[in-house]
Amino acid sequence: MADRPPYEGPNMIVIRFGGGARRRETIDPEHTFSPFLCREFAARGTLFMNMEIAQLKGLNTSHGEGTLNIVTGHYDQYQDVAGKFLGARFEPKVPTVFEYLRKAFNVPPHQTLLVNGEDRPDEEFYTFSNHFAYGIDYRCSMLSLYRFKAWRLRQQIADGRLSGAALEEQRKALAKWERLDARSARDEPPDPALESFWQRWANHYGESGLVNPRGDRLLTELTIRAIHELRPRLLMVNYQDCDYVHWGHLSHYTRAVAIMDEGLRRIVETVEADPEYRDRTIFVVVPDCGRDNNPLANVPCQHHFNSRSAHEIFALIAGPGVARGQVVDRMVDQTQLAGTIARLMGFTAEHAEGRLLEESIA
Ligand SMILES: [Zn+2]
Numbered sequence: 001m002a003d004r005p006p007y008e009g010p011n012m013i014v015i016r017f018g019g020g021a022r023r024r025e026t027i028d029p030e031h032t033f034s035p036f037l038c039r040e041f042a043a044r045g046t047l048f049m050n051m052e053i054a055q056l057k058g059l060n061t062s063h064g065e066g067t068l069n070i071v072t073g074h075y076d077q078y079q080d081v082a083g084k085f086l087g088a089r090f091e092p093k094v095p096t097v098f099e100y101l102r103k104a105f106n107v108p109p110h111q112t113l114l115v116n117g118e119d120r121p122d123e124e125f126y127t128f129s130n131h132f133a134y135g136i137d138y139r140c141s142m143l144s145l146y147r148f149k150a151w152r153l154r155q156q157i158a159d160g161r162l163s164g165a166a167l168e169e170q171r172k173a174l175a176k177w178e179r180l181d182a183r184s185a186r187d188e189p190p191d192p193a194l195e196s197f198w199q200r201w202a203n204h205y206g207e208s209g210l211v212n213p214r215g216d217r218l219l220t221e222l223t224i225r226a227i228h229e230l231r232p233r234l235l236m237v238n239y240q241d242c243d244y245v246h247w248g249h250l251s252h253y254t255r256a257v258a259i260m261d262e263g264l265r266r267i268v269e270t271v272e273a274d275p276e277y278r279d280r281t282i283f284v285v286v287p288d289c290g291r292d293n294n295p296l297a298n299v300p301c302q303h304h305f306n307s308r309s310a311h312e313i314f315a316l317i318a319g320p321g322v323a324r325g326q327v328v329d330r331m332v333d334q335t336q337l338a339g340t341i342a343r344l345m346g347f348t349a350e351h352a353e354g355r356l357l358e359e360s361i362a
Contacts, residue, residue, distance in 0.1 A: 004103075004104065004105055004106040005105055005106065006105065007106065007107050007233055007345075009233075009344075009345045009346040010280050010281060010319060010321070010345065011232065011233050011234070011280055011282070012234045012235070012284070012341060012344070012345055013223075013232075013235050013236075013237070013267065013271070013281060013283050013284070014070065014234075014235070014236040014283075014286070014341070015236075015237055015239065015264055015283065015284065015285045015286070016067060016070070016236060016237065016238045016240075016286065016287070017034075017037075017260060017264075017285050017286060017287045018063060018066070018238070018242055018287050018288040018289065019063040019238075019239070019242055019288055020062075020242055020243055020287065020289045020290065020291050020301075021242050021253075021257060021260075021287040021290070021291065021313075022290050022291045022293065022301070022312070023049070023290070023309075023312055023313070023314055024293070025254060025257050026038065026287070027042065027047065027049060027314050027316075033258045034258065034260065034261030035261065036261050036262070036264060036268075037261050037264055037316070041264065041265075041268065041283075041285070041318060042316055043324065045283070045317050045318025045319065045324060045360075046316070046317050046318070046322055046323050046324075046326040046327075046328060046359055046360045047314065047315075047316050047326070047327050047328065048314060048315045048316070048357060049327060049328070049329055050312075050314075050328075050331045051286070051312075051313045051314050051315045051331075051332050051333065051334055052311050052312055052313065052331060052334065053066065053290070053311045053333075054075060054311075054333060054334075055311060056075060059075055059077060060078075060304070061289040061290070061303050061304070061306065061310045061311055062088070062289060062303060062304065063088070063120070063240065063243065063288045063289065064078065064088035064123060065078055065090075065288075066287070066288030066289040067123065067126060067238060068090060068092050068126060069334045069335050070236075070286060070288070070334060070337050071096040071097050071098070071236065072094050072095065072096055072097075072335075072338055072351070072352060073097075073335045073336070073337065073338025073339050073351075073353045074094045074335060074351060074353065075335060076090075076092070076093065078090035080122075087122065088120075089122040089125055090122075090125075090126070091125070091129065091130045092129040092130070092131075094129055094351035094352070095129045095135075095349070095351060096126070096127075096128065096129055096140070096338075097234065097338050097342060097349060098127070098128075098138070098139065098140035099128060099129060099131075099134040099138035099139065099140075100134070100138075100342055100348070100349050100350075101347055102138040102139075102140075103133075103134060103138050104346075104347040104348075107233050108191075108193070109139060109140060109191060110191050110194050110197075110230050111230060111231060111232045111233045111234075112140035112141065112232065112233065112234045113141055113142070113143055113230065113232045113234070113235045113236070114126065114127060114141070114142050114235075114236050114238065115142075115144070115219050115222050115223050115226065115235065115236070115237040115238065116142055116143070116144040116146075116219075116238050117144065117215070117218075117219060117238060117240040117241075118144060118145040118146060118214075118218070119240075120238075120240060121146060121180070124142055124144065124146055124147075124180075124181065127139045127140050127141070128140070131351070136188070139188075140234070141194060143197075143222045143223075143226055144222075145218065146177070147194075147198075148201060148202075149177075150174065150177045150178075151194075151195070151198040152202065153170050157170050157171060157174065193230060197225070197226070197229055197230060200225075200229065201225070215241045216239045216241040216256065216259050216260055216263060217263070219237050219238070219240075220262075220263035222237075223235065223237045223263075223267055224266060224267065224270045227270050227271065227274065227277065228270075228274075231276070234345070237263075237267070238288075239260045241256035241259065241260070242256040242257060242291075243256075244256060245299075245301045245302075246299070248298075248299045250300050250301065253291070264285065268283070279320055280320060281319055281320075282317065282318070282320065282321075282322060282344055283316070283318045284315060284316070284317050284337065284341065285316040285318075286313060286315040286316075286334070287313040287314070289303050289310055289311075290303065290310045290311060290313050291303050291310060292305055292307045292309060292310050294307060313334065315332075315334075315337060317340070317344075317357065321344070321361075321362040322344075322360050322361075323359065323362070326359060328357075328359045332357055333355070335352065336353055336355055336356060336357050338352040338353070339352040339353055339354060339355075339356050340356045340357040340360060340361065343356055343361055344360070
């Protein structure tokens with residue numbers, strides 16, 4: 001690690017504006033439920049309004065796939081590693097932007113972060129690829145309620161106050177988690193920076209009697225605390241609550257878009273209030289996938305039927321060196337983001353799509 005140069009480029013915050021959001025409710029001023037993104041933030045950067053997920057045979061437009069398209073810059077027909085039907089525990093074969101950054105520069109794992117929702121345990125594992133030259137040594141760290149609960153279990157077992165059946169129960173719960181995440185549990189020593197992050201989180205929400213926020217509001221809270229306490233250089237937050245529209249109510253989707261927009265606004269304000277982040281941080285806002293617009297469907301706005309609008313997304317890139325108020329309407333592709341992020345940060349994503357989003361690069 002010591003032989004690598006320190007990282008002196010811009011910080012990068014990637015906002016996964018999902019899970020699954022169409023252009024209509026986001027960047028369309030007539031119909032938007034995200035006024036900050038559409039009417040304020042878009043004007044501060046370059047908006048690619050015609051980004052698509054390619055129509056390739058065997059390719060699914062869903063949350064895990066979209067996330068990996070963004071971080072690897074590469075399409076793959078992912079299959080669950082345990083062969084589980086509809087399982088989404090995928091292992092990318094090419095490196096993620098986190099791995100490229102950490103291989104090129106001396107950046108500790110707790111400064112490369114994925115912030116994840118609590119009801120998608122499969123996505124807990126998108127922190128590294130199985131590429132022979134990269135992989136677990138260059139992984140990013142994950143912040144999520146799962147990670148917090150695992151930390152708490154370890155604490156409770158270690159502090160010796162539990163005994164008998166209660167202790168046995170905690171041990172079983174922890175063993176179940178560690179079986180799920182076997183490689184990390186085995187190969188990754190506890191990171192003191194993360195240990196004290198979770199200790200402060202527990203102090204705040206445990207001893208104060210406050211209940212931590214849930215859903216996408218929790219992701220916003222974790223992100224803001226992480227910026228203050230861990231000082232990330234590359235962070236991706238995976239918003240997901242739009243996806244509750246799978247239960248059947250369009251209002252679940254539109255309300256979630258509004259909550260996510262408020263989260264984006266708070267994260268941008270946090271960056272602007274911080275002298276070390278202000279003018280030194282680039283934002284990328286991009287959905288993992290779009291949503292269907294079939295008006296005859298029983299359940300509106302799904303994304304598994306390969307319809308055109310499930311492939312239609314957008315990307316906004318804003319920050320130092322990126323043209324402000326620029327709108328690009330040529331068709332671009334979701335896999336062009338990884339190489340563009342790499343170029344903006346000053347490294348090369350050698351296995352990613354080589355065409356970049358040139359308009360965003362000064
Ligand atoms: Zn979904």
